[in-house]
Amino acid sequence: MEKRKVIIDCDPGYDDAVALLLAAGNPNIEVLAITTVAGNQTLEKVTRNALRIAKLARLEEVTVAAGAARPLLRDQVVVAANIHGESGLDGTTLPEAEYRVDPRCAAQVIVDTIMREPEKTVTLVPIGPLTNIALAARLEPRIVDRVKEVVLMGGGYHIGNVKPMAEFNIENDPEAAYIVFEEKWPIVMVGLDLTYQALATKDVKEKIARIDTPCAQFLTQVLTRFSENYKRSKGFDEPPVHDPCAIAYVIDPSIIQVRKAPVHVEYRGQFTSGMTVTDLRKPAPSDCHTAVATHLARERFWNLIIEAVKNQ
Ligand code: PIR
Numbered sequence: 085m086e087k088r089k090v091i092i093d094c095d096p097g098y099d100d101a102v103a104l105l106l107a108a109g110n111p112n113i114e115v116l117a118i119t120t121v122a123g124n125q126t127l128e129k130v131t132r133n134a135l136r137i138a139k140l141a142r143l144e145e146v147t148v149a150a151g152a153a154r155p156l157l158r159d160q161v162v163v164a165a166n167i168h169g170e171s172g173l174d175g176t177t178l179p180e181a182e183y184r185v186d187p188r189c190a191a192q193v194i195v196d197t198i199m200r201e202p203e204k205t206v207t208l209v210p211i212g213p214l215t216n217i218a219l220a221a222r223l224e225p226r227i228v229d230r231v232k233e234v235v236l237m238g239g240g241y242h243i244g245n246v247k248p249m250a251e252f253n254i255e256n257d258p259e260a261a262y263i264v265f266e267e268k269w270p271i272v273m274v275g276l277d278l279t280y281q282a283l284a285t286k287d288v289k290e291k292i293a294r295i296d297t298p299c300a301q302f303l304t305q306v307l308t309r310f311s312e313n314y315k316r317s318k319g320f321d322e323p324p325v326h327d328p329c330a331i332a333y334v335i336d337p338s339i340i341q342v343r344k345a346p347v348h349v350e351y352r353g354q355f356t357s358g359m360t361v362t363d364l365r366k367p368a369p370s371d372c373h374t375a376v377a378t379h380l381a382r383e384r385f386w387n388l389i390i391e392a393v394k395n396q
């Protein structure tokens with residue numbers, strides 16, 4: 085099987101870290117670039133975290149580029165510090181890494197990578213606010229026809245997390261999200277409806293704690309702190325590990341059921357800005373370019389993650 089080529093646009097962040105570990109340790113995926121965006125923490129912090137995770141997971145040769153330091157129109161509000169801590173990865177240990185970032189900005193790296201590779205071979209995997217992706221689409225509109233698909237973690241068709249009906253990655257930069265969803269590239273929205281099925285249960289954590297590799301030990305620290313913080317600030321007994329769900333779909337789409345449906349992002353509503361308005365009233369029209377993730381095969385999902393960290 086040919087490896088699926090991906091660009092991961094992220095804001096690490098505990099669950100972003102898990103997504104990077106999964107991509108690094110799975111043989112069916114090739115990471116062409118890691119780009120960063122302000123989200124869970126400031127751009128500077130998430131970029132440093134990305135570099136250090138890349139070092140741990142032996143992705144050092146992969147291009148890392150920093151992107152948007154704030155949303156398109158709004159100020160950055162670091163509301164996720166209660167979950168991800170001051171550093172974005174509080175309570176974990178990572179190797180120091182040289183601050184070696186590509187001189188180009190993230191949007192440029194996304195454009196150059198997609199234009200360089202053969203048509204419809206690159207999958208974009210945004211797992212933070214969509215600022216860089218919107219900028220890339222405006223910088224070079226031809227990428228919209230050229231990507232294979234966009235598999236993003238964000239949104240939700242029946243629930244939100246930072247507001248009743250808005251998820252963090254969309255709510256953080258709703259204008260960027262609007263731009264991304266209105267472009268006609270194939271989009272798979274892996275939203276909260278799906279990621280709330282990816283809970284790090286006690287059972288899963290015990291299995292991972294028994295694996296004796298550097299990546300598994302780091303993963304144990306990540307899941308421990310993520311659990312504590314989700315419990316303290318949101319009252320969850322087990323934390324939903326959002327971002328690796330998008331990577332898992334790229335590796336093996338049979339792990340996640342999806343349903344075609346039109347999705348539009350609301351950015352003006354008094355109570356609904358940041359909402360991904362999804363039309364599930366009837367079968368989607370044939371030209372519908374968006375799909376939403378509905379059901380996760382949990383056991384197979386966690387096995388992918390376990391296998392990935394066993395390898396390194
Ligand atoms: C997770 C996130 C932000 C806020 C909370 N409370 C929890 C981050 C994750 O990294 C994921 O990409 C997305 N945003 C989930 O909303």
Ligand code: CA
Nearest residue numbers: 097100211212
């Ligand atoms: Ca994220």
